[in-house]
Amino acid sequence: MISTVITEISGSGSFQSPRSPQASQMAPYLSISVTDPAKMGNGVQAYISYKVTTKTNLPDFQGQEKIVIRRYSDFVWLHDHLFEKYKGIFIPPLPEKSTVEKFRFSAEFIEMRCRALDVFINCIASHHELQKSEDLRIFLEADEQTMERARAQETSIFKKKPSDLMQIFKDVQSKVSDVVLGKEKPVEESNPEYEKLKHYIFELEDHLAEAQKHSYRLVKRHRELGQSLSDFGKAVKLLGTSEGNSLGKAFSDLGAKCELQSIKLQKEAHNLLMNFEEPLKDYVRAVQSIKATMAERANAFKHQCEMAETIKFKEIDINKLRLMRSDKLAEAEREYEVLKVEGEEAGERFKTIARLMNEEIVQFQEQKTLDIGVALHEFAKGQAHLANSVAEAWRGLLPKLEACS
DSSP states (O other), rough: OOOOOEEEEEETEEOOSSSSSSHHHHSOEEEEEEEEEEESSSSGGEEEEEEEEEEEEEETTSSSEEEEEHHHHHHHHHHHHHHOOOOTTTOOOOOOOOOSHHHHHHHHHHHHHHHHHEEEHHHHTTTTTTTOOOHHHHHOOOOOHHHHHHHHHGGGGGGOHHHHHHHHHHHHHHHHHHHHTTTTOOOOOHHHHHHHHHHHEEEEEEEHHHHHHHHHHHHHHHHHHHHHHHHHHHHHHHHHSSSSSHHHHHHHHHHHHHHHHHHHHHHHHHIIIIIOOOOOHHHHHHHHHHHHHHHHHHHHHHHHHHHHHHHHHHHHHHHHHHHHHHTTTTHHHHHHHHHHHHHHHHHHHHHHHHHHEEEEEEEEHHHHHHHHHHHHHHHHHHHHHHHHHHHHHHEEEHHHHHHHH
């Protein structure tokens, strides 16, 4: 299922859904869709490309519509750039790469990947800060050769493979976990509200992971039951061939109903996967992004404290040099002034990250409540429709079976 999110930019810079097509034509808007996945190349060099279509009337873009071809590594490029440049903002997560070769190019995996990339890019486009990013405009408008050169020019963290990046995030998450659980006592802010936030995030991660695990089991159960019904239906139809006309016809009808219900169960399994399990998985990944931002905040606080300590020691050194009337005093005072500037910058950096995180968590909680509510509603609606359909199918078959019995 490919979703296209159209956002209308209000005068305050926030994003709202347009009330009508006419309204979206008048107000600033940005619409992005990721569609048409296609396999490119062969063997170990094979990859999936995606068509990224942008429609907008924002003046910063080249035109009202632009279509480019992107691959997964281009999305990684955008994610990593935003993560480095927008500290304190929760960068939307990317879907994981499949490490199992036989699943990499399966139709279902490609559909899920395409959907997740569509969600990723639209989350960025609907964010009042991230949508202004020059990197986003490059991603949406640059030709393939330009994007390839941009990827090739990366250094430091961007040169690392996705597996390396995942390990970095795992190390970061482990470190933050140790801090929360009290296994490690680094320099960290003693803020009751922030402690409450950390506890909430780690608890949410556990609950989401548990829900997603059981949603996976639900999908698996529907598929297994569907397959069992299909196999049973075929066996009953074969059994009917050895019976008389009326009983044989009843067996044939029963087998056909089983096969029909099997198709419905398989369809509902797919709906569960795309509309229930995948949204839950999106939020499991989103929590990982929040934890990475928490690690950046912890590093910023630690750096601020280290700078304050360095400045304090430098002040002691300067006082000693003054008492000694040392000729090194002037140089020490110059170093002190440089340290003061760096200390102020470190303090401002931490304050900015903390402020942005406070704003982001409020938006995250509001959106989570909305999205999870929609996913649960779709789940209940799908199950109710399936139950009614199954009941009606068996109910219609009962008179024929009763006549035979």
